Amino acid sequence: MTPSDASVRVHADAELLAKSVAARLITRLVDAQAERGSACVALTGGGIGTAVLREVATAPARDAVDWRRLDVWWSDERFLPTGDAERNETAARSALLDHVNVDPERVHPMPAPGGSYGDDPAGGAQRYASALREAAGESAGFPRFDVCLLGVGPDAHVASLFPDHSASREEDQLAVALRDAPKPPPQRVTLTFPVLRGAREVWLVASGGEKADAVARSLDSTAGGAHVPAAGARGSERTLLLVDRPAARKLPPAFTAPSVA
Numbered sequence: 001m002t003p004s005d006a007s008v009r010v011h012a013d014a015e016l017l018a019k020s021v022a023a024r025l026i027t028r029l030v031d032a033q034a035e036r037g038s039a040c041v042a043l044t045g046g047g048i049g050t051a052v053l054r055e056v057a058t059a060p061a062r063d064a065v066d067w068r069r070l071d072v073w074w075s076d077e078r079f080l081p082t083g084d085a086e087r088n089e090t091a092a093r094s095a096l097l098d099h100v101n102v103d104p105e106r107v108h109p110m111p112a113p114g115g116s117y118g119d120d121p122a123g124g125a126q127r128y129a130s131a132l133r134e135a136a137g138e139s140a141g142f143p144r145f146d147v148c149l150l151g152v153g154p155d156a157h158v159a160s161l162f163p164d165h166s167a168s169r170e171e172d173q174l175a176v177a178l179r180d181a182p183k184p185p186p187q188r189v190t191l192t193f194p195v196l197r198g199a200r201e202v203w204l205v206a207s208g209g210e211k212a213d214a215v216a217r218s219l220d221s222t223a224g225g226a227h228v229p230a231a232g233a234r235g236s237e238r239t240l241l242l243v244d245r246p247a248a249r250k251l252p253p254a255f256t257a258p259s260v261a
């Protein structure tokens with residue numbers, strides 16, 4: 001299936017961006033549950049990604065989502081002990097998951113050191129890939145996320161897919177380990193592009209002027225995901241680039257008028 005081109009929404013500042021993405025996420029999950037009886041989301045880490053989850057937790061319409069019928073995955077994780085403050089899982093639980101009635105059996109954190117695979121992130125990546133396959137059943141190969149939420153690094157990385165890293169060129173494994181991530185901590189587990197691109201919708205969320213270059217490069221469909229990961233992250237049905245005005249300042253003028261006041 002041809003990846004979808006990105007549509008851009010610009011909001012005045014980071015707070016309004018986080019609130020807007022939260023409202024959009026609630027509506028998207030409600031629609032998915034109405035259409036298929038359940039919804040499936042992949043969360044990310046980082047400042048704006050976690051801010052979105054905090055806004056979901058306090059949104060008036062929060063409980064329009066049937067939290068018991070939601071499957072929660074992660075697109076990447078820092079390979080740190082469970083409960084470590086630097087884990088994306090820890091941030092997501094604190095921001096949202098501990099405040100809503102999710103089914104613990106349907107929340108799938110990425111592995112931490114000390115599991116059956118020991119302290120090897122590669123073993124953790126293999127374990128997560130097996131969990132993805134088990135959840136999808138034989139036919140699909142891995143779950144199709146209704147929304148794959150991704151932050152964007154200043155180097156245009158998404159999840160833990162960094163420019164020109166071997167993980168960003170991986171097309172067979174569903175999840176891989178890094179031991180040399182440019183963004184600390186160095187040991188990480190990440191989904192690969194085939195899984196991200198299997199999402200119905202990919203949402204790239206970025207705030208702040210330091211992301212302006214990466215945001216502009218993310219629209220370059222000729223760049224290729226290995227060199228510009230944000231340009232390779234596309235949903236099978238829809239891709240949204242959701243940014244605040246500072247992050248949009250290097251986009252073509254047509255995009256920089258805010259979608260809302």
Ligand SMILES: O=C(O)[C@H](O)[C@@H](O)[C@H](O)[C@H](O)COP(=O)(O)O
Nearest residue numbers: 045046047048151152153158159
């Ligand atoms: O583990 C991580 O750090 C994230 O998964 C990473 O991909 C993050 O989303 C981006 O680096 C943007 O982070 P900020 O929004 O904090 O800039």
